[in-house]
Amino acid sequence: MEIFEEIEPLRAFLKGKREALKSIGLVPTMGALHDGHLALIRASKAENEVTVSSIYINPTQFNNQADLDKYPRTREADIKLLEAEGCDVLFAPQNAEMYSENQSLTFDFGTLDKVLEGKFRPGHFSGVALVVSKLFNIVQPDMAYFGQKDYQQFQVINRLKEELKFSIQLRSVPIIREKSGLALSSRNQRLSEQDKGNALFLYETLIEAKAQLLNGASFSKVRSEAEARVKKYEGVKLEYFELANKNTLQELGDTRNFKNGILLIAAFVNEVRLIDNMLLEVE
Numbered sequence: 365m366e367i368f369e370e371i372e373p374l375r376a377f378l379k380g381k382r383e384a385l386k387s388i389g390l391v392p393t394m395g396a397l398h399d400g401h402l403a404l405i406r407a408s409k410a411e412n413e414v415t416v417s418s419i420y421i422n423p424t425q426f427n428n429q430a431d432l433d434k435y436p437r438t439r440e441a442d443i444k445l446l447e448a449e450g451c452d453v454l455f456a457p458q459n460a461e462m463y464s465e466n467q468s469l470t471f472d473f474g475t476l477d478k479v480l481e482g483k484f485r486p487g488h489f490s491g492v493a494l495v496v497s498k499l500f501n502i503v504q505p506d507m508a509y510f511g512q513k514d515y516q517q518f519q520v521i522n523r524l525k526e527e528l529k530f531s532i533q534l535r536s537v538p539i540i541r542e543k544s545g546l547a548l549s550s551r552n553q554r555l556s557e558q559d560k561g562n563a564l565f566l567y568e569t570l571i572e573a574k575a576q577l578l579n580g581a582s583f584s585k586v587r588s589e590a591e592a593r594v595k596k597y598e599g600v601k602l603e604y605f606e607l608a609n610k611n612t613l614q615e616l617g618d619t620r621n622f623k624n625g626i627l628l629i630a631a632f633v634n635e636v637r638l639i640d641n642m643l644l645e646v647e
């Protein structure tokens with residue numbers, strides 16, 4: 365695997381690939397890689413001749429300094445995993461390579477980034493859009509791969525692509541879970557075994573809610589039950605649990621039009637903030 369920390373040598377390398385008519389797939393990550401990330405690498409390899417993964421803990425998307433400071437950093441293990449997967453290129457820049465000292469650009473996605481993650485993490489999607497724009501611009505991939513785990517992020521990046529006219533196909537890859545159902549996340553590394561058991565609240569709530577909704581229950585009833593149930597999970601604090609339109613991410617409330625419905629949840633397990641989601645997909 366070729367490893368680049370600087371933009372210009374990476375651009376020169378990829379220019380050669382483009383001239384040889386090789387298709388390029390991009391998989392942006394923040395490292396601490398797990399099977400969820402590797403599923404994206406596999407998806408890119410299946411469709412492209414060159415797969416570029418990036419590992420960059422982007423400071424502008426963190427609205428909480430402690431979360432940024434404690435974000436797991438496992439560079440050597442990540443490189444081994446990427447090599448074992450046959451990833452062709454790793455781009456792992458330092459902050460000075462990605463941002464100038466007086467960086468001040470921001471993005472505003474209207475109603476899309478004012479709800480859910482955007483509401484609880486102000487500025488988060490502006491930072492995501494900024495770094496993804498930079499990566500798209502640097503790598504100029506044919507395709508880019510993102511996880512359904514960060515569902516709202518995918519919608520924001522799709523809007524970014526439409527507005528900035530990036531000629532890149534976006535792919536969303538299904539959520540990879542542990543056997544227990546817990547969605548894989550780099551932040552899971554910060555959970556004790558006991559925390560992991562309690563973190564199942566998120567997945568169990570989604571499963572239970574989906575079943576109940578399809579059985580005729582109203583979302584307000586389903587949400588009240590989740591709010592009551594969370595007390596049984598030690599150290600878990602529910603931040604939001606919503607039923608939304610899967611395209612606009614605006615709340616669906618108690619409507620029973622589930623065709624475009626998605627359940628989204630965020631909760632703290634002690635200090636660690638986790639998210640998960642589930643499409644209702646009623647035919």
Ligand code: AMP
Nearest residue numbers: 393394395400510511513514539540548
């Ligand atoms: P991150 O390193 O957390 O920024 O994630 C990098 C990419 O991996 C994002 O597109 C995530 O949505 C995706 N990802 C993270 N966890 C999972 C998972 N459990 N299943 C599928 N994709 C994931």
